[in-house]
Amino acid sequence: MFENPWKTLRKKSIYQNPWIHLEEHDVLTPAGKEGIYGKLHFKNKAMAIVPVDEEGNTWLVGQYRYALDEYSWEIPMGGGPIGLDLLESAKRELKEETGLTAAKWTEVLRIHTSNSVTDEEGFVYLAQDLTQGETEFEETEVLQIKKLPFSEVVEMVMRGEITDSISIAGILKVARILGL
Structure with a gap:
């Protein structure tokens, strides 16, 4: 396949908490020059769910995102510990955030959220029935829930009203799958 043109000389742990681990790497760049590279490792897999009912409706979750310092409308999502079944974590998140359970689950997408600085990997599921x-809700969550026609949520993406990358990718992929 392709060979890695970067050479890692040394890794140093900078910071960690229960969710993330930040490292600084001393490297040789592809040009052979010494440099540094920061890498953010997430201790959970990201998972998001696009629930769609028989009438073509879906649910969005609104919450204030501390890191962005702004309010965000998203599909239901959360983190699942690495090593645990991702689908079970997705089922838990959907129930926690919307109260919904689904009889039919389809994995529709695997995504890297920002592959220039992090190894975070996300998965999107279509939940039906x-x-x-x-x-x-978890104790840290103050959420608003909206049930909307799926076509309206696609339009929210197109108007830039939904900015979360996993939500955008998941909504557009499900729209394509459902032929919308």
């Missing part, structure tokens, strides 16, 4: 139940 939905049953509504009660939400189970």
